[in-house]
Amino acid sequence: MSTEFKIQFLPPQFEVENIAILKALNAASRALGELRGEIKKIPNSQILIDTIALQEAKDSNEVENIVTTDDELYQSSVEFENVSQAAKEAQSYASALKLGFSIIKKNGILTTNDIKKIQEIVSPNHPVRKVPGTVLKNPKTQEVVFTPPQNHLEIIKLLENLEIYINDNAFHDVDGLIKMPIIHYQFESIHPFYDGNGRTGRILNMLYLVHQQLLDIPVLYLSSYIIKNKSDYYRLLQEVRTENKWEEWIVWMLKGVEITAKDTIVVVNNIKLLMDEYKQKIRANHKFYNHDLINIIFKHPYTKYDFLERELKIHRHTARTYLNALSEDENKFLTKIKIGKSNYFINERLLQILKKR
Numbered sequence: 001m002s003t004e005f006k007i008q009f010l011p012p013q014f015e016v017e018n019i020a021i022l023k024a025l026n027a028a029s030r031a032l033g034e035l036r037g038e039i040k041k042i043p044n045s046q047i048l049i050d051t052i053a054l055q056e057a058k059d060s061n062e063v064e065n066i067v068t069t070d071d072e073l074y075q076s077s078v079e080f081e082n083v084s085q086a087a088k089e090a091q092s093y094a095s096a097l098k099l100g101f102s103i104i105k106k107n108g109i110l111t112t113n114d115i116k117k118i119q120e121i122v123s124p125n126h127p128v129r130k131v132p133g134t135v136l137k138n139p140k141t142q143e144v145v146f147t148p149p150q151n152h153l154e155i156i157k158l159l160e161n162l163e164i165y166i167n168d169n170a171f172h173d174v175d176g177l178i179k180m181p182i183i184h185y186q187f188e189s190i191h192p193f194y195d196g197n198g199r200t201g202r203i204l205n206m207l208y209l210v211h212q213q214l215l216d217i218p219v220l221y222l223s224s225y226i227i228k229n230k231s232d233y234y235r236l237l238q239e240v241r242t243e244n245k246w247e248e249w250i251v252w253m254l255k256g257v258e259i260t261a262k263d264t265i266v267v268v269n270n271i272k273l274l275m276d277e278y279k280q281k282i283r284a285n286h287k288f289y290n291h292d293l294i295n296i297i298f299k300h301p302y303t304k305y306d307f308l309e310r311e312l313k314i315h316r317h318t319a320r321t322y323l324n325a326l327s328e329d330e331n332k333f334l335t336k337i338k339i340g341k342s343n344y345f346i347n348e349r350l351l352q353i354l355k356k357r
Contacts, residue, residue: 183208301351
């Protein structure tokens with residue numbers, strides 16, 4: 001059976017306004033709106049970007065069977081050299097996500113060149129394909145199920161079309177939540193790079209929601225949903241290619257948005273409650289209480305003296321005094337550990353919240 005399918009230029013030709021899609025859209029929109037409201041209750045949203053983004057990086061890599069532990073994941077944020085390649089790749093993924101977010105905030109658009117910059121961080125030295133031979137295989141059987149475009153010029157034209165689709169709302173006047181799964185399908189089917197397409201494609205999902213102002217910051221991540229339903233993910237992508245089954249694919253992705261938004265609301269609320277508890281107890285027990293100090297130990301689940309020196313603009317001795325006091329407090333705000341020659345301070349209760357997402 002031939003695995004070559006002609007990828008059509010966007011917009012796709014299918015009936016968008018049917019009952020199944022509109023029902024799923026309504027539920028996803030409502031959950032996303034609630035998440036957006038809860039995020040605004042966190043005083044410093046960078047906390048969520050720095051912490052939840054790493055969990056997404058871990059999950060997104062796991063879709064590609066690149067596995068790391070939670071502890072190693074967060075350790076890699078402070079001790080990058082002495083961790084596994086999988087942890088380093090998760091850090092690269094998080095950096096690529098932040099770069100994409102900064103590009104959208106600055107420029108208001110997301111171009112093909114921007115996607116290339118994101119890809120270069122996710123998977124360095126894997127540019128847009130020029131040499132034929134790339135195929136997509138069934139993850140379990142390794143059977144070739146799809147041959148993406150092989151001609152470099154065709155890939156470029158499809159990317160140009162995708163760029164217009166992403167940035168020009170009038171090009172396909174439908175809700176952005178419906179367009180997001182379409183964009184994901186198209187990018188994964190073009191499969192423009194030699195490696196890293198899946199991870200870059202999942203970053204684009206969230207960047208597009210920010211681009212469409214459906215989210216203020218990129219904290220809704222679908223990789224966990226995809227991992228739990230991996231066989232459906234690959235099956236539905238393939239059925240769009242072979243049978244033009246857009247409806248089931250879009251409904252499935254919208255369901256993922258709804259479920260993930262609700263899960264993320266729980267995480268955000270738990271982080272806020274923990275922050276409030278830390279603020280009250282540290283203020284009551286320590287004269288050095290500082291709002292920026294709270295932000296640091298929540299932005300960095302693994303904290304070190306350098307972070308306080310740099311962000312609070314204090315001497316190293318003072319930073320050492322603060323962190324040691326928090327680890328020695330009866331409330332055990334932080335746990336002190338030694339890795340190599342350096343001391344680190346772990347916000348273990350925050351890590352427990354993040355691990356459960």
